[in-house]
Amino acid sequence: MKQDFLPISREDMEKQGIEKLDFVYVIGDAYVDHPSFGHAIISRLLQDRGYTVGIISQPDWKNPESIGILGEPRLAFLVSAGNMDSMVNHYAVSRKHRQRDAYTPGGVMGRRPDRAVMVYCNLIRQTYKHTPIIAGGIEASLRRLAHYDYWSDSLRRSLLMDCGADLISYGMGERSILEIAQALDGGIDVKDITYVAGTCFKTKQIETVYDCEMLPSYEEIREDKKRFAESFYRQYCSTDPFSGKRLAERYGTVYVVQNPPAKPLSTREMDEVYGLPYCRTWHPSYDKEGGVPALSEVKFSLVSNRGCFGGCSFCALTFHQGRIVQTRSHESILREAGLMTEEKDFKGYIHDVGGPTANFRQPSCQKQLTEGVCRNRQCLFPAPCRNLTVSHKDYVSLLRKLRKLPGVKKVFIRSGIRFDYVMADPDDEFLRELVKYHVSGQLKVAPEHVSGRVLEKMGKPAHSVYEAFVKKYKAVNRDCGMEQYLVPYLMSSHPGCTMKEAVELAEYLRDLGHMPEQVQDFYPTPSTISTCMYYTGLDPRTMEPVYVPKNPHEKALQRALMQYRNPKNRALVEEALRLARREDLIGWGPGCLIRPEKGKPGQQGKENRPDRKMGTRKKKTIRNIHRKKSAER
Numbered sequence: 001m002k003q004d005f006l007p008i009s010r011e012d013m014e015k016q017g018i019e020k021l022d023f024v025y026v027i028g029d030a031y032v033d034h035p036s037f038g039h040a041i042i043s044r045l046l047q048d049r050g051y052t053v054g055i056i057s058q059p060d061w062k063n064p065e066s067i068g069i070l071g072e073p074r075l076a077f078l079v080s081a082g083n084m085d086s087m088v089n090h091y092a093v094s095r096k097h098r099q100r101d102a103y104t105p106g107g108v109m110g111r112r113p114d115r116a117v118m119v120y121c122n123l124i125r126q127t128y129k130h131t132p133i134i135a136g137g138i139e140a141s142l143r144r145l146a147h148y149d150y151w152s153d154s155l156r157r158s159l160l161m162d163c164g165a166d167l168i169s170y171g172m173g174e175r176s177i178l179e180i181a182q183a184l185d186g187g188i189d190v191k192d193i194t195y196v197a198g199t200c201f202k203t204k205q206i207e208t209v210y211d212c213e214m215l216p217s218y219e220e221i222r223e224d225k226k227r228f229a230e231s232f233y234r235q236y237c238s239t240d241p242f243s244g245k246r247l248a249e250r251y252g253t254v255y256v257v258q259n260p261p262a263k264p265l266s267t268r269e270m271d272e273v274y275g276l277p278y279c280r281t282w283h284p285s286y287d288k289e290g291g292v293p294a295l296s297e298v299k300f301s302l303v304s305n306r307g308c309f310g311g312c313s314f315c316a317l318t319f320h321q322g323r324i325v326q327t328r329s330h331e332s333i334l335r336e337a338g339l340m341t342e343e344k345d346f347k348g349y350i351h352d353v354g355g356p357t358a359n360f361r362q363p364s365c366q367k368q369l370t371e372g373v374c375r376n377r378q379c380l381f382p383a384p385c386r387n388l389t390v391s392h393k394d395y396v397s398l399l400r401k402l403r404k405l406p407g408v409k410k411v412f413i414r415s416g417i418r419f420d421y422v423m424a425d426p427d428d429e430f431l432r433e434l435v436k437y438h439v440s441g442q443l444k445v446a447p448e449h450v451s452g453r454v455l456e457k458m459g460k461p462a463h464s465v466y467e468a469f470v471k472k473y474k475a476v477n478r479d480c481g482m483e484q485y486l487v488p489y490l491m492s493s494h495p496g497c498t499m500k501e502a503v504e505l506a507e508y509l510r511d512l513g514h515m516p517e518q519v520q521d522f523y524p525t526p527s528t529i530s531t532c533m534y535y536t537g538l539d540p541r542t543m544e545p546v547y548v549p550k551n552p553h554e555k556a557l558q559r560a561l562m563q564y565r566n567p568k569n570r571a572l573v574e575e576a577l578r579l580a581r582r583e584d585l586i587g588w589g590p591g592c593l594i595r596p597e598k599g600k601p602g603q604q605g606k607e608n609r610p611d612r613k614m615g616t617r618k619k620k621t622i623r624n625i626h627r628k629k630s631a632e633r
Contacts, residue, residue, distance in 0.1 A: 003033075003277045003278070003279050004016065004279075005031070005033055005279055005283055005284075006031075006033070006043055006047070006053055006054060006055050007021070007054045007055070007070065008031060008054065008055050008056070008057065008070075008283065008285070009069065009070070010069070010070065010071075012054075013054065013070065018052050018054075020052075020071060020072075020073070020074050021052045021053065021054045021070055021071070021073045021074065022046070022051040022052045022053065022073060022074045022075045022181075022185075023043075023046060023051060023052070023053045023054070023073050023075055023076055023077070023078055023181070024053075024054050024055075024056060024070050024071075024072075024073040024077050024078070025039055025042070025043050025053055025054065025055050025056070025077075025078040025079075025080070026056045026059060026067065026077060026078065026079045026080075026120050026124065027039045027055065027056070027057050027058070027079075027080050027081075027082055028058060028080065028081040028082040028086055028089075028103075028112040028116040028117075028120070029057065029058070029082030029083055029084075029103040029104070029112075029292075029294075030057055030058065030103060030104055030105050030282060030283070030286055030292045031055045031057040031282070031283045032281070032282045032283070032292050032294070032295055033278050033279035033280065033281065033282075033283070034278055034279075034280050034281065034295060034298065034299070035273070035274050035276070035278055035303065035336075036083075036298035036301070036303065037083055038080060038082075038083060038136075038137055038138075038173070039055065039080055039082070039137075040278055041174070041273055041276070042078065042136070042173055042174070042177055043055065044276040044277065044278060045174055045177070045178065045273060045276060046177065046178070046181060047276075048276055049178060049181065051075070051181060051185075054070040054073075056069060056070060057283075058104065058111045058112055059120070059123070061112075061113045061116075061119045061120065061123055064123060064126050064127050066123075067120075067123050067124050067127060068127055068128075072128055072131055073131065075132065075181065075184040075185060076131065076132035076133065076134050076180075076181075076184055076190070077124050077128070077131060077132070077133045077134070078134050078136065078177075079117055079120045079121050079124070079133060079134070079135045079136070079140075079165065080117065080135070080136050080137030080139070080140070081112070081116035081117050081120075081137055081138070081139035081140070082103050082112070082116070082137065082139075083103060083137075083138070083294070084103065084138065085138055085139045085142070085525065085526075086112055086113070086114060086115060086116035086117075086139055087114060087115065087139075087150075087151050088523070088525060089101060089103070089112070090109075090114060091151060093521045093522070093523040094521075094552070095151060097109070100293075102292075102293040102294040102297075103292065103293075103294045104292070105282075105286040105289035105290070105291065105292055106286075106289035106290045106291075106293075107290075107293045108289075114151075115139075116139065117135050117137070117139045117140050117143075117159060117163060117165075118159060118162050118163040121133050121135060121163035121164045121165045122163055122164050124164060125163075125164030132166050132167075132184060132190035133164055133165040133166055133167075134165065134166065134167050134168075134169055134177070134180060135159065135160075135163065135165040135167070135168050135169070136168065136169040136170070136173050136177070137173075138316075138320060139159075140159055140165075140168045140169075140170065141168070141170040141171060141319065141320050142316055142319055142320065142525070142526040142527040143156070143158065143159040143526055143527075144158060144159065144160070144168050144170050144200045144256075144258060145158050145200070145215070145235060145247070145249050145256060145258060146158055146218050146221060146222075146228075146231075146249060147526040147527060148228075148524065148526065148531055148532070148534070148535035149526065150523075150524040150525070150531070150534075155221065155222050155228065155535070157218055157251060158200070158249065158251070158256040160200055160201070160202050160256050161202070161251055161254070161256065166190045166191065166193075166201070166202075167180065167190065167193060167196075167199050167200065167201055168199060168200040168201075169198060169199055170198055170199065170200060170258075170261075170319075170320070171198045171261055171262055171320060171321065171322065172262075172265075172306065172320075172321060173198070173262075174265065174269070174273060175197065175198060175262040175263065175265070176196050176197065176198035176199050176262050179196045179197075180193060180196055180199070183196070194209070194257070194259075195259070196259060197241065197259050197260055197261060197262045197263065198259065198260075198261050198262030199259050200256055200257060200258045200259070201256075201257055201259075202254055202255065202256055202257075203254070203255050203257060204253055204254055204255070206248060206250075206255045206257075209246070209248065209255075209257055210246075211245075211246055212246045212247070212248045212257065213234070213238075213245045213246065213247050213248070214247075214248050214250070215231045215234060215235070215247055215248065215249045216228075216230065216231045216249075217249065217250040217251070218249060218250065218251045219250075219252075225535065225536040225537070225538065226536065226538060226543070228532070228535070228536055229532055229536045229538045229540040229543065230540070230543070231249075232529075232532045232540050233532075233540035233541060234247070235247060235258075235319075236318065236319075236529065236540070237375045237376065238258075238260070239261060239318050239319055239322060239323070240261065240322070240323065240324075240372040240373045240375070241260060241261040241262060241263045241264065241322065241324070241372065242263075242370070242371055242372025243371070243372045243373075243375060244260035244261050244372075245260065246258065246259055246260055261322060264306075264307065264322065264324045264326045264369070265306075265326050266326075267326075267327055267328065267329050268329075270306070270326055270327065270328045270329075270332070271328055271329050271331070271332035274303065274328055274332055274336060275332060275335065275336075280299070280339070280343075281295065281299075282295055297351075298351075298352075299340075299343075300340050300343075300346060300349065300350055300351045301350070301351045301352035301353075301354075301414070302333050302336060302337060302340075302350060302352065302353045302354075302402075303328070303354075303355055304327065304328060304333060304353050304354050304355055304358070304361065304395075304398070305325050305326060305327045305328070305354070305355035305356070305357075305360055305361060306321050306325070306326045306327075306355055306356070307321045307322050307323060307324050307325045307326050307355075307356065307360075308321065308323065308325065308355075308356040308357050308360065309323045309324075309325060309360065309363075309364040309373065309378075309379040309380065310356075310357055310360075310379075310380060310418055310459075311323070311378040311379065311380060311381055311459050312448075312458060312459050312460060313457060313458050313459040313528065313529040313530040313533075314458060314491075314494065314522065314523075314528055314529075314530035314531075315528060316525060316526070316527050316528050317356050319527040319528075320527075321356060323364075323368075323373045323379070324363055324368050324369070324372070324373060325360045325361070325362060325363050325364070327361050327362065330397070330398050330401060333353070333398060333402070334401055334402065334405070337350060337402055337405055337408070338405065341405065341406065341407040341408065346407070347409075348407060348408060348409030348410065349408075349409060349410050349411075349412065350402060350408060350410070350411045350412065351412055351414060352412060352413060352414040352415055353398070353399065353402060353411060353413060353415075354413060354414070354415025354416075355415060356415070356416070357415065357416050357417075357418045357421075358395075358413050358414075358415035358416060358417055359392060359395055359417055359418055359421060359422065359430065360418065360421070361392075361394045361395045361398075362389060362391070362394065363389070364379040364380075364385070364387075364388050364389060365379070365385070365387040365388060365389055366387075366389065367387075378459065380418070380420055380421065380424075380461065381459045381460070381461065382456070382461070382462070383461075384420070384421075384424045388424065390421065390424045390425045390426075391425065391427075392422075392425055392427070392429065392430030393427075393429070395430065396429055396430050396433055399411060399413075399433065399437070399438065400433075403437060410437075410440075411437065411438060412438055412439075412440060413434065413438045413439075414444075416444075416445075416446060417434070417443070417445055419445050419447075419461075419465070419466060419469040420461040420465050420469075422469065423465055423468055423469055423472070428472075428476065431472065431473070431476050432476055432479075432480065435473070435476045435477055435480050435482060435484065436480050436482070439484050441484055441485065442484060442485040442486065442487050443473070443484065443485070443486055443487070444486075444487045444488075444489060445466075445469070445486060445487075445488060445489065446488070446489040447460070447463065447466040447488050447489070447490065448460050448489065448490060448491045448494075449463075449490060449491060449494065449497070449501070449505060450463045450504055450505055450508045451463075451497070451501040451504050451505065453496055453501060454494055454496045454497045454501050456496070457494065457495050457496035457530070457533065457539065457546060458491075458494055458496075458530070459529070466488075470486060473486060487514075488512075488514070489520065490505060490509075490516060490519070490520070490562060491520045491521070491522055492505075492519055492520070492521050492522065492555070492558040492559045492561075492562055493521050493522045493549045493554075493555045493558045493559070494522040494530060495522070495530055495533035495534055495539075495546045495547070495548045495549075496533075496546055496547060497547075497549060497558065498547050498549070499554075499557065499558070499576055499579050499580040500580055502557070502558040502561045502562075502576065502580075503561060503576065503577065503580045503582050503585070505561065505562060506561040506562060506564055506573075506593060507585075507591075507593075509562060509564075510564070510591070510593060515562075515563055515564070515565045515566070516562060516563065519559050519562045519563060521555055521558075521559050522534070529541070533546045533548060534548050534550070556572060557572050557573075557575060557576040557579070558576070560572035560573050560576065561573055561576050561593075564593045564594060570594055573593060573594050574586060574594060574597070577593065577594075
């Protein structure tokens, strides 16, 4: 039987026999009824529990009437900016407007406001003075307490202080939203729903809050960056559902209280969530605009897991999905894959089987599901923990089953592969199967940098681990009779990266013979360790000072070094090399990054200029000599 979309109009409500909705879900994305979209999961889960839910997608935030098209809900409004933070969706790291919004019909930009959760909540509150409002999704989740806001270059208050919402449901939200729904349906006033794990609320009676740890007040952290760094790290150490503390942050006479995170979903619960009756496509009202571009990236992809114990400093997953890996069963994933093969536009290719990190298919150690993760230690950084469970057997087994499905020609892995976890596995079975069956010519991995100093701030493994992986990857390709390549993701301007480290990265790219087409400049998004470093100049883990490249011109210099071959970057590269006192890299020699400007002598004279007519073998010999010297350095 064909599944109906959730109502988006009064006419839809009448057709489905709904006089008044229990929940109205206001979202900044287009309505896509697919399990890769958070609004689809939450709304279908509520529907499965007997509640009626309607969707208001991308309302006109300048018109209060746009928020009332489905009427007042019986229980609450739910509000989310969408799958992406609205500010990240709108602005590149340069703070310039992006030209395209993949989560809007036709990719049109401008159909949601900046700071969408705040705007939507306040818009609702203009008309519905007393109706409960629950904010959720990535934007609300990462702004649940005071946070550095890159776009205004300021420390902003908790989102609860600046919008009309009563509660924030942070994290993935399935457990908390069902508990909130049950409480509201039972007649409990929203102001009394202060006990739900994975939520934040406001109160003036802090003495009534049980077992609460006080963070520095907003006034304190606004005046003292060191106090903010201390507060942030206490929050970071309370992101585990088993050991996390109840935290409170004071704003004058009002307190924002964060309850401990919700418990992770079991495999059975994950299967239930992904087995709900989704339509698996965008709402048909978008057909005339060409549909929603973001769906094409995920329509034929499978979510295998949630959570990540990788612990990268620049990633917000610890604050949102958490460090405990949760997985779906093989049966659930195979069932969804079977539904894919029945789609009329399925061509035989499953685009991805993964999650935040594709090759994590179990918690990092046995104690995590009963005691939680370690508060002050990482699983993989600076080296794999001795208690780490390293195994790819379950993932390999799943991939083999997917490859055998009728109608499936190829199963790709596009989610990130954690190469240090691969190297920690004494069994090469996964790497061999990855190379033989799941790569299309090139594998993308994320070493991020080459400098030990920068990698330490990033929470990434030493460069020697990546080099060992490269060697192993090439050997496995050779053994399999294949020639496939690695494409490294690298980042410029991360805290800790001076011009010296930026030049070191450029030299690595030169020796690699690779110039990235696109460069990822560090983007300070809310609630990451790296963003805390960017704002405070301190590493919150150690409280030691960190060099932070903030000046836009300096960031442009670091970015240009990664694309030193681009003629447009020549002047910037020369300036960067002179600032780093590396004029030896300006000249005619095989190790130079750029040639001298016309009319100016190079650091290496014409007598050292290689003969343009030299043979390929001689060129290769010179290049190999330089690579050897670079490795020795």
